[in-house]
Amino acid sequence: MDTSTAYPTSSSSMVQKTDSDGPYRLLYCSGKGNKWGVMQELEKGVEPNVGDYDKRTALHLAACEGCTEIVLLLLEKGADVNSTDRWGRTPLSDARSLGHLEICKILEAHGGLDPVALDSQTPSYWIHYSEVSMKGAILIGEGAYGEVYKVKWRGTEVAAKTIRSSIASNEKVRKAFLKELALWQKLRHPNIVQFLGVLKNSDRLIFLTEYLKNGSLYDILRKKGRLDALTAVSYALDIARGMNYLHHHKPHAIIHRDLTPRNVLQDEAGRLKVTDFGLSKIAQEKDVYGYKMTGGTGSYRYMAPEVYRRESYGKSVDVFSFALIVHEMFQGGPSNREEPPEHVADQRAYEDSRPPLSSYLYPEPVRMLLKKCWHRNPDVRPKFEEIITELENILENEQTKAGVGFCRTCGIL
Template identity: 45%
Template sequence: MESKSAGRFTLGKQSSLAPDRGGGADGDRDRSEEMELPADIDANIRLMYLANEGDLDGIRELLESGVDVNFKDIDGRTVLHVAACQGCLEVIELLLEKGANVDPEDRWGSTPLADAIHYKNNDVIKLLEKHGAKLQIAPMHVKNHRQIPEYEIDSTELDFTDSIQITKGTFHMATWRGIQVAVKRFGEDVITDEDKLKAFRDELSLLQQIRHPNVVQFLGAVTQSSPMMIVTEYLSKGDLRAFLRRKGALKPVLAVRFGLDIARGMNYLHEHKPEPIIHRDLEPSNILRDDSGHLKVADFGLSKLLKMAKPVKEERPLVCEDNSCRYVAPEVFRNEEYDTKVDVFSFALIMQEMIEGYLPMNAKQNDEVPKLYAAKQRPPFRAPLKQYPHGLKELINQCWSENPADRPTFRMVIDRLTYIHDHIAQKQRWKVRPLRCFQKIEVIWKKDRSSKTTNRSSRSTSSDF
């Protein structure tokens, strides 16, 4: 168990991530000078001084007297941090032998391995890695604290005590400054995987630009420590996939209302200035429900900016791993250039699924479905005709057209769905009006009948007299 102190070790080379490192221009110190330690100095801080000097006998004596090898000073630095900075190979071997934690983080998120890398102590790097040390520094880390982005969230402020996985499993619920938030955590491999790092940066860049009632709100990110995270608003109602799994086929009026929510969010992205945003992964798991029952588009991990109105292309062929490939446009599967119309294709499949109550091409395996789309096949319409309000089936057919140019824009989709929604509402009003009319006639008839009965009773009573 590690112990802590209000003391601070200030001599020698400091943390590689500290905003202001002491000890000269590069933190070096002439170790030929003898350090005179105060007699009453805390034993834990004395251990750090001895590690800085490379005093093996002194270190061994203190550890055997009961001093904690994993003690942390006020900055969270351990004796292993100090030894790694100084490049004391024999000291590090002794500390590890005595049970030192190999990957402790100081207050700036730096580990002994990170410090050794910074000060180019190659033998120490090899030794620490041999004992399981892994680089924890976030690749987006800045050396000057003034360069830390405004959206940066201190990872220590995120409380995962009662955390649960939400949506696809990459998101977790957490508490941040008294509110529930959704946190997308990126694995340690993002540090060394250039593709994953680029995806993180792209998603972060997009989220900072987006603000719309039908798009999930970005709150901040953790980029200065590992694991890196993206923090967004938490929507407790879950995603559309879970909702459809519970409810099955939706009533036409609800399906159309949901369709309008999705279309409004997507239209905002497609009309984004100066460059449109392609979502490229629009499917029910990436659409969330808020407390009022409205939908919001989420998860921009595969999104792309359509620069200079030029089509984009995937860097590698599509790999089907889950249901998401059931919503991918054929031009993406064929690894061709594509534009915003791929999202319109995905929208058509979601719209039909809400009416039909089952996955697109539900009888087929995930990896078979994109091939069927490329072969110009589409999911069949099986629901009764009355489930499709006038004009909806035609809109779906147009949205999943083989030729992307024949697919409507989301601005056009909104107009069409608004007309369909108004038409449904008008039909419902016509159903209600006659019913109310008959109810009023019945009330009048009963009232009139009651009045006549009362009059007869009065006349009968008068005649008896």
């Protein structure tokens, strides 16, 4: 979905902040279950209750990911069991919504509360329509699935995404969408956009996500053009980490299927977050009813050959799209922007066409990585966890050349 073309973009948001990034390693290690890394950061004097932009603490992330040892360690070191994120969720809220029963017992034993707990018979993603006024909504984007508005919910600016009535009116599709939302409510990661809920009793199908006013990667590239290598690789790491989280979701991996620069947004801290994962999955179900997934969104330009050829496919389709996005960050935009997107997809699918990789613009390790990521054989493409490792090595080398520090564990400049 094109959700952010109307978002304002400030030049100050183009480069990630560096003056307060150290504590982010504690958050990263906590979410990954890296006990040694957590202990190392705490021994350095990092406060156990430090939060990210969303006010999510290390305890939130450990509880969300089911890292029991980390939860116990953080509580022992003085972590606030009832710290709340910007949406009013505590670590117990996250642990309970994801079914981590052992962690729930530990948090409750330490006085943990769940202020957002609802009746178990009511899906926790429902938000009563009276809590959001659409009358004062500001249109901020429009895409293949519907309009996107900026509204206020519980005093916080959020994005309200509407689904066109021509799509949502089909009962089978509506049920598929609500089933997908039940999955989204459990997702928590610093590099994916947070789903908040769906309006209940609304005459339209509207769901809420966090609002990122810095806009999309598409906006950034349109305004700034080609990014320097350090920024491009840092952004690539953000996207890869978000996608790796989705691909490792249990019990079933979440394949984005429509990963484009418009579906990557930037938060106030300068980090990128992936959004609108899963929507194209529902759109594919709508194909039966005459709805064309790609429409005018430009998705063809980032589509893996096997998808265009209507062959069976897996997680590697997102790796292909990711490679094209990284290529654009170094290039400043698509090299074939004058060509119709469907023509571009056709050439890639049937003529094995790929964008040029000038040695002037692309460091050799980046060139090699992109070639692997957009390989014609989906089985040869690397997984995102492998991509993250390679990007960390590339960024560390680039930082050494530039004389700038780099945290290898969390990829922070």
